[in-house]
Amino acid sequence: MPIQLAIVSYRYPGTPRPVLVNMDLAIAAGEVVGVAGANESGKSTLCLVASGLAPGVVGGRLEGSVSIDGATTASLKPFELAQRCGILFQNSATQLSGTTRSVWEEIAFGPRNLGLAVGEVVERVEHALASLAIQALAERDPQRLSGGQAQLVALAAVLALRPPYLVLDEPTSQLDPQGTRLVGDALAALAAERGTGILLVEHKTDLLARLAGRVIVLDAGTVALEGAVADVLSDAALHALGVEPPSAVVLQRAVADAGLTLDAGALAAAVGAVGAGADVRVDR
Amino acid sequence: MTAPSTRPAISVEAVGFVYPDGTRALADVTLAIPAGQRVAIIGQNGSGKSTLVRQLNGLLSPTEGRVLVDGRDAKGRHVADLAATVGLAFQNPDRQIFAGRVRREVEFGPRNLGLRGHALDEAVSAALAAVGLSDQTEANPYDLGYSRRKLLAMASVLAMRTPIVALDEPTTGQDARGVGRVQSIVGSLVADGRTVLAISHDMRFVAETFERVVVLRAGRLVLDGTPWEVFDAPNWPLLASTFLEPPVAARVGANLGLGSTPTTSALIAALRVRGA
Numbered sequence: 118m119p120i121q122l123a124i125v126s127y128r129y130p131g132t133p134r135p136v137l138v139n140m141d142l143a144i145a146a147g148e149v150v151g152v153a154g155a156n157e158s159g160k161s162t163l164c165l166v167a168s169g170l171a172p173g174v175v176g177g178r179l180e181g182s183v184s185i186d187g188a189t190t191a192s193l194k195p196f197e198l199a200q201r202c203g204i205l206f207q208n209s210a211t212q213l214s215g216t217t218r219s220v221w222e223e224i225a226f227g228p229r230n231l232g233l234a235v236g237e238v239v240e241r242v243e244h245a246l247a248s249l250a251i252q253a254l255a256e257r258d259p260q261r262l263s264g265g266q267a268q269l270v271a272l273a274a275v276l277a278l279r280p281p282y283l284v285l286d287e288p289t290s291q292l293d294p295q296g297t298r299l300v301g302d303a304l305a306a307l308a309a310e311r312g313t314g315i316l317l318v319e320h321k322t323d324l325l326a327r328l329a330g331r332v333i334v335l336d337a338g339t340v341a342l343e344g345a346v347a348d349v350l351s352d353a354a355l356h357a358l359g360v361e362p363p364s365a366v367v368l369q370r371a372v373a374d375a376g377l378t379l380d381a382g383a384l385a386a387a388v389g390a391v392g393a394g395a396d397v398r399v400d401r
Numbered sequence: 402m403t404a405p406s407t408r409p410a411i412s413v414e415a416v417g418f419v420y421p422d423g424t425r426a427l428a429d430v431t432l433a434i435p436a437g438q439r440v441a442i443i444g445q446n447g448s449g450k451s452t453l454v455r456q457l458n459g460l461l462s463p464t465e466g467r468v469l470v471d472g473r474d475a476k477g478r479h480v481a482d483l484a485a486t487v488g489l490a491f492q493n494p495d496r497q498i499f500a501g502r503v504r505r506e507v508e509f510g511p512r513n514l515g516l517r518g519h520a521l522d523e524a525v526s527a528a529l530a531a532v533g534l535s536d537q538t539e540a541n542p543y544d545l546g547y548s549r550r551k552l553l554a555m556a557s558v559l560a561m562r563t564p565i566v567a568l569d570e571p572t573t574g575q576d577a578r579g580v581g582r583v584q585s586i587v588g589s590l591v592a593d594g595r596t597v598l599a600i601s602h603d604m605r606f607v608a609e610t611f612e613r614v615v616v617l618r619a620g621r622l623v624l625d626g627t628p629w630e631v632f633d634a635p636n637w638p639l640l641a642s643t644f645l646e647p648p649v650a651a652r653v654g655a656n657l658g659l660g661s662t663p664t665t666s667a668l669i670a671a672l673r674v675r676g677a
Contacts, residue, residue, distance in 0.1 A: 132544075155576045156548035207547045207574065210493050261422055264492045264570065265446025265602070290573045291492070293445045293602050295644035320576060361577040364605060364649040368665055375669045377676065380657065387652035 120144040120167055120202065120282050120314060125181035127166050132177075136162045138338045139181075144282065147312040149304065151319060151329030151346065155359025159338040160318045161207055161286050167316055168204040168284045169193060185282060200231065203280040207287050207318075209271035213259050220262075220270050221246075221255040227278045245273040248303045265291040272300065276307070282314045283307070289321060297321065301328050322350055322363045323388075334358050364388065410436040410471060410565055410596045411457060417465030418452055418620075426452035427463070428620045434598070434613075436564070439591050441607040442600045444617035445644035450600045451492055453617065454567045457598075458487035470565070485514050488558035492569035492600070494550040503529070503545070503553060504538040510561040528560035531586050548574045552582070559586070566590055568599040572606050584610050604648040608632060608663040618643035628663035 122142040128135040136159050144150050144167070154160050165171035169190030172179045183190045185201045193201070206212045217223040224245050228238040246252045249269050254262070259270060268291045275283065285304075289297040301324050307313040319325050325332055325346060332349040334342035336358050342349050349355070355362050362370075365388040372379045411434040418427040426449045434440055442450045455461040456468045459480050468475040470486055488510070491497040500506035504525060511524045529535045532552035537545065542553055551574055558566060571583045580603070587610055590597050601607050607614060607628065614631040616624035616639075623639060624631050632640075632647040634655040640647060647655075647663070654662025659671040 156574075156579055157546045161546060208493065208495060211495065257424070258422055261420060261424060263447040263451060269446070287574060291446070291570060291602070293644040294604060294646040295641070296446055297602075320574070356577065359576040359578050361580070368649055368653065368668070371665045372669060372672065375673075377669065377672045379653065379672070383656045384653055387649055387656050 119146065119148075119186075120316070121182075121184045122167060123182050123184075125166060125179065125183060127162060127171060127179050128177055129162075129171075130176040130178075136338050137166060140338070140340060142167070142333065142340070144314045144316050146281065146314045147308050148331070149308050149315045149317055149329045151317050151325035151332035152335065153319065153322060153325065153332060153355075153358075153360045154335035154341075158335040158359070160335055162338075163335065164204060164207075164284045164286045164316065164318060168202045169198040170204060173198065196230075199227075199278065199280070201280055202282040202284060203275040203278050204284045205272055205275050205286060205288050207290070209268040209288075209291075210264070212271045212274070213267060215260070217259055219255065220251070220257050220259055223259045223270060224274045224277050227274055231278065241277040241279065245277040248276065248306075249273050250299055265293060265296060268292060269296065269300075276303070279311075281312070282316070284316045286318045287320065288317070289319070289324060297324060304328060320361070322361060323365075326350055326363045334360055409433040409469075410438075411598075412469040412472075413453070413456070413466070414469065415466035416453075416456060416463040416468060418449075418456065418461060419464045420452075426620050427456075429466070430617075430620070430622050431466075432615060432622060432625070434596060436596050437591060437594050438596055438613060439587060439611045440596075440598045440613045440615060441611035442598060442615050442617065443602070443604070443607060443645060448617040448643060449620040450617055451569055452620075454489060454569060454598060454600065457565070457567060458489050459483040460489070481513070484510070484561070484563075486563055487565045487567060488561050488563035489567045490555045490558040490569060490571065492573070494547070494554035497554045497557070498542045498550060501541055502538070503534060503540050503542055506542055506553060507556050507560045510557050514561055524560045524562060528556040531559055531582075531589070532556045533582055548576065548579055551575065552579065555583075555586070559590075563595075565596045566598070568597070570600050570602070572601060572603050580606060587611075604632075604646065605650070605664075608648045608651070609665070616640065616643060616645070629661045629667070632663040633661040 122140055125140045126135045127137040152160050171177055214226050224242045225238050228241045251269050272288050289300050305328055308315055329346045332346045333340050341358055342352055350363055365384055413430055413432040416430045419425045444450050456463055459475055462476050507525045507528055511521055532555055572580045587597050614628055632651040650665050650668040651663045654668050662668040662671050
């Protein structure tokens with residue numbers, strides 16, 4: 118019972134042109150679907166539409182249908198949507214509630230609003246903090262975090278809702294390299310162990326290469342490329358679509374263009390390597 | 402060409418900073434940046450990078466030590482005076498953007514610096530062209546996507562033509578073309594004799610674009626050198642301790658025993674030398 122978009126076109130209120138055009142897409146339970154594409158190709162709009170926020174909250178006009186587990190998003194109330202699909206905005210600073218005094222309280226805000234028992238709220242908050250290794254931030258003021266810390270806290274708050282589906286708009290854009298890996302690990306575990314279906318918008322194709330099963334590439338609101346992650350990310354058309362291929366692909370091509378060869382094993386080892394001391398846990 | 406200068410454009414002297422809630426963000430940071438240098442500041446989330454650049458234009462003042470901009474103490478200088486010297490593009494463009502039209506947004510800074518008429522038009526048009534927003538001058542900034550709002554925030558700073566430009570995570574949310582654009586903006590600023598500081602988590606962008614890399618960990622400066630020095634294998638454990646990883650080119654070069662190869666071109670050059 119996936120998130121299902123069928124022949125979806127969408128335009129924002131007061132604008133003449135649709136931002137998404139005739140889009141078909143399904144995200145099944147336990148599946149990570151990567152979304153790449155140039156700036157303004159429709160990635161963030163896809164997130165709003167797939168999660169039901171557009172047109173529900175944002176307004177605008179939707180053609181076709183979007184359903185989550187068989188119910189159209191148009192028929193679901195906001196609290197029903199929130200329990201089916203969690204969304205992380207591109208600018209995560211705008212997502213923090215602004216009403217809580219500590220990171221712990223901020224992450225508890227969603228579970229509390231679901232009316233969960235105290236013990237369950239505590240368990241979810243602690244688990245969300247631990248999964249992103251941000252326990253050290255628990256007592257901090259959410260308004261006094263760095264950009265990357267705020268992004269991790271906003272993600273933790275969404276994870277604590279434990280929705281069956283997640284729509285994540287560049288969840289690692291402000292994270293340091295190991296923070297990016299950690300988020301990748303947490304998402305992979307969610308998909309594999311909890312069966313969470315994840316729509317993941319990312320410019321970092323290295324992360325998509327590690328996480329996604331399928332990848333779609335958007336161009337002017339339509340799906341320009343779609344397929345298994347390895348096929349899409351090595352497609353020669355990728356660069357023209359404004360998407361940087363994974364660093365290993367870029368490096369290998371540059372070396373080949375220079376008339377040299379690069380030992381595939383050395384490349385694979387370098388890309389796979391987490392780097393010395395990566396299991397060092399530093400308090401954030 | 403780097404303009405010769407007798408004094409550094411920026412001198413950070415034993416600077417510490419503690420936020421009012423008691424969070425220490427910087428401790429004993431000393432850093433001298435000559436005019437015309439391209440400097441990247443890297444480090445884990447919350448390591449003090451944004452706090453450091455905010456000391457440079459007076460948004461924050463050190464609680465210990467001092468910051469000299471063009472040889473003069475930043476503390477006590479009028480905000481307008483510092484704004485004419487140091488331009489800072491925020492990490493979050495939505496904390497910076499306020500005007501209802503793209504062109505008005507970009508005009509605000511240079512107009513406040515006294516530019517009028519043709520000079521103002523020219524500064525604004527050049528800045529919008531540099532970030533690729535020339536065809537959006539009448540758009541409402543909030544009708545633009547996040548990536549374009551980032552570029553708009555950058556244009557607003559470029560239009561002020563300050564001798565020092567600080568960019569907080571300029572490539573965040575940018576596609577491949579956007580990253581290329583930021584790279585060429587940094588290049589043309591430095592060609593113009595200006596000093597550029599940028600915060601970034603994109604290690605490839607850092608290695609390919611900057612001549613000097615400064616590494617912060619928990620508010621302290623732990624490494625300072627060229628990309629060749631900073632991304633050299635012996636420093637990897639230190640980088641890992643502040644949640645960083647060397648660029649892929651550096652990792653491949655080290656695996657092949659080629660020494661430090663922080664960039665693709667450095668790796669190719671090393672492969673050539675070995676093959677010859």
